[in-house]
Amino acid sequence: MAFAIEARQLTKIYDGKTKALDGVDLRVNPAKVFALLGPNGSGKTTLMRVLTTQFKPTSGEARSFGLDVVESGSEVRKMIGYVPQETSVWADISGFENLLIYSKVYGVPSSLRKKSITDALQSMGLEEVAKRMVKTYSGGMVRRLEIACALLVKPRVLFLDEPTIGLDPSARKAVWENLTSFKKEYGTTVFFNTHYMDEADLYSDEIAIINKGKIVKSGTPSQLKHSLRSEILQFRSNHNSIDENVLRNIKGLAVVRDAIISDSQLDVFVEDGEFALPLVIEALRSEGVSIERISITRPTLDDVFLKYVGTLSFGRGKG
Amino acid sequence: MTADDSFREMLAMIELEMRRLRHDRTEIYTRAIQPILWLSVFGTVMSQVRGIPTGGMPYIDYITPGVLLQSTIFVSVFYGLTIVWERETGILKRLLVAPASRWATVIGRSVASGVRAVVQALIIFPVAVLLGVKFVHNPLYIAAAFLVLFLVSGGFAAISIFVASLMKTRERFMGLGQALIMPLFFASNALYPIELMPRALQYIAVLNPLTYAVDATRGLLISGDLSSLAVDVVAIIVFDVVIFAVASVSFKKIIE
Numbered sequence: 001m002a003f004a005i006e007a008r009q010l011t012k013i014y015d016g017k018t019k020a021l022d023g024v025d026l027r028v029n030p031a032k033v034f035a036l037l038g039p040n041g042s043g044k045t046t047l048m049r050v051l052t053t054q055f056k057p058t059s060g061e062a063r064s065f066g067l068d069v070v071e072s073g074s075e076v077r078k079m080i081g082y083v084p085q086e087t088s089v090w091a092d093i094s095g096f097e098n099l100l101i102y103s104k105v106y107g108v109p110s111s112l113r114k115k116s117i118t119d120a121l122q123s124m125g126l127e128e129v130a131k132r133m134v135k136t137y138s139g140g141m142v143r144r145l146e147i148a149c150a151l152l153v154k155p156r157v158l159f160l161d162e163p164t165i166g167l168d169p170s171a172r173k174a175v176w177e178n179l180t181s182f183k184k185e186y187g188t189t190v191f192f193n194t195h196y197m198d199e200a201d202l203y204s205d206e207i208a209i210i211n212k213g214k215i216v217k218s219g220t221p222s223q224l225k226h227s228l229r230s231e232i233l234q235f236r237s238n239h240n241s242i243d244e245n246v247l248r249n250i251k252g253l254a255v256v257r258d259a260i261i262s263d264s265q266l267d268v269f270v271e272d273g274e275f276a277l278p279l280v281i282e283a284l285r286s287e288g289v290s291i292e293r294i295s296i297t298r299p300t301l302d303d304v305f306l307k308y309v310g311t312l313s314f315g316r317g318k319g
Numbered sequence: 320m321t322a323d324d325s326f327r328e329m330l331a332m333i334e335l336e337m338r339r340l341r342h343d344r345t346e347i348y349t350r351a352i353q354p355i356l357w358l359s360v361f362g363t364v365m366s367q368v369r370g371i372p373t374g375g376m377p378y379i380d381y382i383t384p385g386v387l388l389q390s391t392i393f394v395s396v397f398y399g400l401t402i403v404w405e406r407e408t409g410i411l412k413r414l415l416v417a418p419a420s421r422w423a424t425v426i427g428r429s430v431a432s433g434v435r436a437v438v439q440a441l442i443i444f445p446v447a448v449l450l451g452v453k454f455v456h457n458p459l460y461i462a463a464a465f466l467v468l469f470l471v472s473g474g475f476a477a478i479s480i481f482v483a484s485l486m487k488t489r490e491r492f493m494g495l496g497q498a499l500i501m502p503l504f505f506a507s508n509a510l511y512p513i514e515l516m517p518r519a520l521q522y523i524a525v526l527n528p529l530t531y532a533v534d535a536t537r538g539l540l541i542s543g544d545l546s547s548l549a550v551d552v553v554a555i556i557v558f559d560v561v562i563f564a565v566a567s568v569s570f571k572k573i574i575e
Contacts, residue, residue, distance in 0.1 A: 052416050053416060077417065078418045082413060083413075084409030086408045087408040087409060088408060088413040090339070092342055093335070093338050101331050101334065104327060104330065104334065105328055105414065106418065107324055133342065149413075
């Protein structure tokens with residue numbers, strides 16, 4: 001089975017000098033949700049625009065279900081849906097009319113038009129506001145309408161550039177709930193760019209981190225978090241029974257990378273918390289330490305991002 | 320991509336324009352004010368002067384075709400603003416990722432603007448009748464005149480889309496749009512015969528597509544003299560084909 005998206009050594013140089021993509025290698029399996037994370041100016045939007053046939057790459061190749069995005073651009077355009085970061089619906093007509101115009105632009109046959117518009121409205125929870133002018137919509141409704149327009153053709157790959165930027169948490173949740181159920185029903189591959197780590201963590205099956213035009217890390221959210229190999233086991237004891245002696249012994253364990261005591265709390269740094277925990281507990285018990293409370297702190301995607309990119313940036317811009 | 324896809328996209332763009340117009344017609348009405356002033360004030364006053372050889376027709380009748388065309392071309396030349404706005408939003412990106420050709424998008428938008436322009440002219444037309452302009456009575460002639468209006472407006476909309484693909488910002492576009500319209504109008508036979516112009520301006524007038532459109536519509540609407548209609552229509556069609564090609568080629572630049 002061909003990959004939904006496959007990029008090999010993709011580069012894009014603007015005006016002969018600005019290197020926006022610098023040898024991107026990427027594979028996305030069909031029917032998965034794929035998140036591309038990266039700081040501003042890292043090449044996220046450029047990559048999406050090459051994959052959606054808007055730009056030709058300077059070198060390298062990209063395919064969608066085996067079709068080359070340059071050579072077979074028009075076939076690729078028939079099977080993808082794309083929602084740019086900026087507003088892409090007309091505000092001076094109704095939501096329904098936007099869907100009607102887009103259904104004609106996308107070539108939905110007239111016999112199926114009504115049904116695909118109704119389905120798209122339903123998928124994005126917009127049936128009740130369909131007749132209203134788009135200029136009366138909230139930001140979240142506009143975004144859902146934009147996605148609905150892309151769903152008209154039941155695309156095999158749906159590209160979303162910063163799909164929830166500027167939306168409040170409940171609007172973001174609504175967008176993702178609708179998207180997730182659409183994806184489940186039609187097996188669409190979803191490829192999205194985002195700045196929101198929590199969103200990538202919650203909704204994606206796989207993540208790639210892009211920085212300076214290169215993919216610096218990819219994997220499932222939990223693989224990425226494990227890749228930092230730094231989890232913290234925290235032990236609290238009620239009798240100040242954790243002393244320097246105990247600390248030395250714990251540090252001596254093979255699974256332990258470091259340990260410190262602060263405020264009668266012992267912080268033990270390990271690679272894999274689930275594996276190390278029983279060993280550390282056993283060692284503490286044999287030292288006669290009575291443990292009152294244990295917690296495991298795992299790295300978040302923010303930590304992962306910080307490690308591979310160096311900065312956390314939440315601004316908006318050409319990515 | 321088939322011709323069918325492209326034709327469908329063109330129709331969708333026309334439908335879009337009609338739907339927008341149905342929701343909000345304010346622009347069409349406010350834009351009618353200026354041409355109505357040209358006819359009712361300038362035309363009426365200049366009719367008294369009788370200094371311009373109009374071939375026997377009243378001056379207000381003489382300028383009516385030109386004023387109708389100016390009003391439609393105004394709509395077309397500023398149509399590029401819509402395109403600039405759609406560039407700033409994501410609509411153009413999205414249209415370029417749809418399964419239709421660039422030229423279909425460009426021609427579709429131009430034709431859509433032509434439709435809008437014809438609606439504009441339809442508003443001014445009855446005002447001209449009320450002001451006493453004597454039109455040819457043959458409805459076929461009138462319909463043909465509107466067809467000419469439509470053809471030339473589409474061409475000017477394509478110029479506007481071409482300019483939009485180069486200018487890319489509203490401010491620069493506005494400046495150029497303003498700079499384009501009045502010279503086009505003055506360097507044509509809309510207000511006076513070409514023979515009255517200085518020689519240099521005459522050359523410009525001969526290259527100005529508006530001259531042919533005015534000549535054709537004046538023949539069809541006012542004088543009933545169709546002796547040069549064929550030449551005029553050929554000139555307009557050549558203009559359309561050339562500018563549609565140029566605008567289609569440059570259109571992709573707009574999103575880069």
